[in-house]
Amino acid sequence: MRTILITGASNGLGLALAEHFLSNGETVVINTRTPTTAELTEKQIDGNKFRGKHLIVPADVKNRKQVQHLFALANLKVGQIEVLINCAGINIDKSFMKMDDESWDEVINTHLKGTFISSQEFAKQHEGKLGHIITLGAGCGIQGRLNGANFCSAKGGILALTKCMARELAPRIAVNCLTPSAVDTDEVVSRYNLNTQEGLKKVLTGIPMDRLGKREDVIQMTESILSSKFTTGSNFFVNGGELMH
Template identity: 35%
Template sequence: MGLLDGKVAIITGAGNGIGRAHALLFAKEGASVVVNDVGGARDGSAAGDTSAADAVVRELTQAGGKAVASHDSVATAEGADALIKKAVDTFGRVDILVNNAGILRDKSFTKMDEAMWDSVIAVHLKGTFLVSQAFVKQAIAQNSAGDPNERKGARIVNTTSVSGMMGNFGQANYAAAKAGIYGLTRTMSIELQKHRITVNALAPIAKTRMTEDLPMFHGVDTMTPEHISPAALFLASDLCGDRTGHVLAVAGARLYAFKIIETPGKFKDEASGVWTAQEIADNWDAIVKS
């Protein structure tokens, strides 16, 4: 028995790296997998090469799994709808969505142009929104049509980043998109609870085609995509229970969580309660102390 027996999982950006590792593990655990990837370089150029997604599908089916390729772009509503339709036409339903598709167009803030900004936001943030919305509509429709005694929720696993949670030099576009995905994850998790849909996120650190030229990964073989996928499997499986709205981070053997906290702060003693700028400066340490 696999953790995902009978489930249909859609994984975007599954032609390489972390997405491919997710697809392999999910299929091993019994899921029917829709392998979505538009192909091309890591900066999003030369899209339209179907070989990456097709190769992963062959790998899964040769191992006895069930899989189909999707070459639709997550950055358009038409592509998102086509992706969900491919899943339903092939496997009859949807149960799991892993939003993993992404590109990089790094440049320092003052040198970044509008095209670099727009393309990264489109794939990461807009893509997560569009595919999730199409997925949720299908999940709600199929759940409403089923036997009330057998209704089960669906699961969404988004992909944020340490860059999005903490910031990173040269990645204003990427960090903004990934921070947006955190906010989107939190809001979706609140709104979709009534539909029994859990929404969580991963913040992975791994050596992949996207990151292999970064200095931190030179000579490193202990932070692989295979370290990330078990966390995705947990969030996509019934082991996750009703946990929702969390960000699970994985860096090699280290597993941890990101949380945004608010400090206790400081109340102004005077009855008016109105702070002056000078008073804020004078009390800064007390205001920001955790």
Template identity: 30%
Template sequence: MSQTTQKVAIVTGAARGIGGATALRLAQDGYAVAALDLREASCVDTVATITEVGGRALAVGADVSDAEQVQTAVERVATELGAPSVLVNNAGITRDNLLFKMSEQDWDAVMGVHLRGAFLMSKACQSHMTAAGWGRIVNLSSTAALGNRGQVNYSAAKAGLQGFTKTLAIELGKFGVTANAIAPGFIATEMTAKTAERLGMSFDDFKASAAAKIPVARVGAPDDIANAVSFFASEAAGFVSGQVLYVAGGPRT
């Protein structure tokens, strides 16, 4: 497709894991993809993978919690790839600890990336979407939104993203823009590997323990989440908005 006809997607936290898999899947779906992460260089591999399969991609460095950097990044994407019509707010960090040990800095850092980041990115992209009369915003929540020991900051941020998503759906729906959230369960990534390390377990044992509690008897992979994003970003999902999809290998309540 030409730059004037090809839809453009921005995926934050696209250097690896869920973000990297999602960027590749959207490229395979026909989108030009801006792979955004804190450091532009960290997205080089993601961009290379996309271009190797014939896609168009751009590596972008930005701190999603910084309003000026976000605005600059989105403007660059609009100039070099085209106006964004899909936004996947995937960027995230963990700063796990029990409440009485958690510092204010660790609370603020997690809120800054997850909630402030999603707010700033959505605000910067929505003007392009509403002007075009078509857009898709997909926010990455988590089963931790239901509560998870040692993650009061992360759980609060992920629960907040669900309310944020539902409100975006109400405000932007009349402009042709949908907003949905995906709440992954256990996904085997570098982030979950670090959790295993924090708990003093091998990653294989950690995955096996998690799989034993999941109805489908396995842990998730980044592609499992990318597949769900692909649906929410599609034309076929135009009547689906304000929803939270738990991709966790079984029911969560």
């Protein structure tokens, strides 16, 4: 059984992955941004009575000292982390000409700097058998989108960072990027009005598989990445053909 740390796991894909691993009896360190979200996540996890052991630790991934505390506490309570999945993120959408420094910095630092800090601290503590880092990309990090220069730049940077880490951390740590499209999380459904026929039709027009992604699709690809001992520096699309690259 593995010991897995997931950042930004109070909701969305991070929480879905945490619940999956816990249901399989694995040990999961769940990172949330604040003590308040940690308490809410604790209640949800406890209510499901999963087989696996969990530890919930609030830490802002933009803050090096908080991330160091996160890993120190995890190592003390559950042992060495073998897998890091970087899910922490935020969206602050504005047009390019209205994008202010605060909105730029908050998104870039949460996604890109947070992935950098968390991955570096993971690599410092990892010893022994092959470790895994999974980063979270986005199609717009390759092709861009409207009103998201900060988010797209962060995701493009994460893809480049993934490749750099893969080169430098091999052979002891494999680093790969997971890039989903529209997955039916609450945030995505709300953002794109997917609970309306008009909003859903607009999104599905660009997806050849003609459906939204499911949490299970992302979980399946994650398990596939983690099962490989010879794959690193790759970007795995889970997007129904929305972006073929």
